[in-house]
Amino acid sequence: MEDRTLILGACGQIGTELVTRLRKQLGKDKVVASDIRPPEDDKLGEGPFEIIDATNYFALEDVIAHYEIHTVYLMAAMLSATAEKFPMKAWHLNMNSLFNVLNLAKEKKIEKIFWPSSIAVFGPDTPDTAPQQGIIEPNTVYGISKLAGEHWCNYYSEKFGVDVRSIRYPGLISWKTAPGGGTTDYAIAIYKEALEKGSYQSYLSANSTLPMMYMDDAIDATLQLMNSDTAVRGKAYNIRSMSISPADMEQSIKEQIPDFKCTYKPDFRQKIADSWPSDVEDQDAQIEWNWKPKFDLQKTTQEMLNALRD
Numbered sequence: 001m002e003d004r005t006l007i008l009g010a011c012g013q014i015g016t017e018l019v020t021r022l023r024k025q026l027g028k029d030k031v032v033a034s035d036i037r038p039p040e041d042d043k044l045g046e047g048p049f050e051i052i053d054a055t056n057y058f059a060l061e062d063v064i065a066h067y068e069i070h071t072v073y074l075m076a077a078m079l080s081a082t083a084e085k086f087p088m089k090a091w092h093l094n095m096n097s098l099f100n101v102l103n104l105a106k107e108k109k110i111e112k113i114f115w116p117s118s119i120a121v122f123g124p125d126t127p128d129t130a131p132q133q134g135i136i137e138p139n140t141v142y143g144i145s146k147l148a149g150e151h152w153c154n155y156y157s158e159k160f161g162v163d164v165r166s167i168r169y170p171g172l173i174s175w176k177t178a179p180g181g182g183t184t185d186y187a188i189a190i191y192k193e194a195l196e197k198g199s200y201q202s203y204l205s206a207n208s209t210l211p212m213m214y215m216d217d218a219i220d221a222t223l224q225l226m227n228s229d230t231a232v233r234g235k236a237y238n239i240r241s242m243s244i245s246p247a248d249m250e251q252s253i254k255e256q257i258p259d260f261k262c263t264y265k266p267d268f269r270q271k272i273a274d275s276w277p278s279d280v281e282d283q284d285a286q287i288e289w290n291w292k293p294k295f296d297l298q299k300t301t302q303e304m305l306n307a308l309r310d
């Protein structure tokens with residue numbers, strides 16, 4: 001088997017950045033990008049690109065055999081806000097794509113999997129700072145699919161020895177590719193509109209505090225976990241860097257754009273945010289594979305505003 005890597009959902013918010021970083025690290029031809037749609041970003045076409053529906057087992061099997069894929073990052077998913085509108089579609093995409101890669105690993109057609117979980121696995125009864133283990137009872141479609149996915153990863157790891165690794169990502173802040181359909185997307189729109197319009201209307205209330213993270217930290221964590229010899233297989237790790245609200249972001253933007261105005265008009269996404277904890281404990285990730293973030297809110301704001309200005 002060659003040591004090639006396949007990224008499913010390569011056109012998405014995390015996928016795009018993962019492709020760039022892995023191609024830099026491993027070489028362009030070693031990383032196959034794929035999505036259900038063609039890339040808008042020219043960069044993705046600089047190495048191999050395949051159109052694949054991640055829910056189609058045979059299409060996946062073909063591409064994996066053709067490129068002799070060793071590792072798969074499954075970044076295709078329907079996020080929380082959209083999933084509330086299309087529950088069955090979300091369940092189909094989020095679960096069947098996962099079963100496909102888990103079964104391919106069980107059949108020894110691939111060696112290693114990364115599958116993203118989320119803070120969305122937590123629910124209203126989880127303590128406000130969510131421990132790694134505890135009450136995990138999500139009440140959103142997306143959260144239910146992520147929790148089920150965590151259990152399946154654990155099952156395949158224990159029963160069949162599948163090497164699958166996972167992180168419960170916080171809300172991710174980035175500028176290269178916009179997210180779509182998430183509850184935490186406000187944290188990107190707020191920077192864009194601060195620069196474009198000088199104002200932003202938040203669909204979450206001022207004090208909706210959630211675990212958030214700058215994308216560079218999330219990519220670092222992902223690669224660190226994938227390269228770790230000590231991390232537990234089949235375990236979805238909490239990782240943290242900041243716990244912030246729209247009001248905190250407003251304040252941080254005002255330090256750079258003093259006239260920035262933020263107003264608040266919560267919509268249906270408020271309920272989703274209210275069901276999630278405001279922070280998480282990540283000692284396991286720190287101890288088991290040395291996790292440590294680099295970006296706080298101030299540094300994130302600087303990076304976001306500088307990049308978006310360019």
Ligand code: SER
Nearest residue numbers: 079080118182183184
């Ligand atoms: N950022 C995601 C969402 O808002 C949570 O994993 O849906």
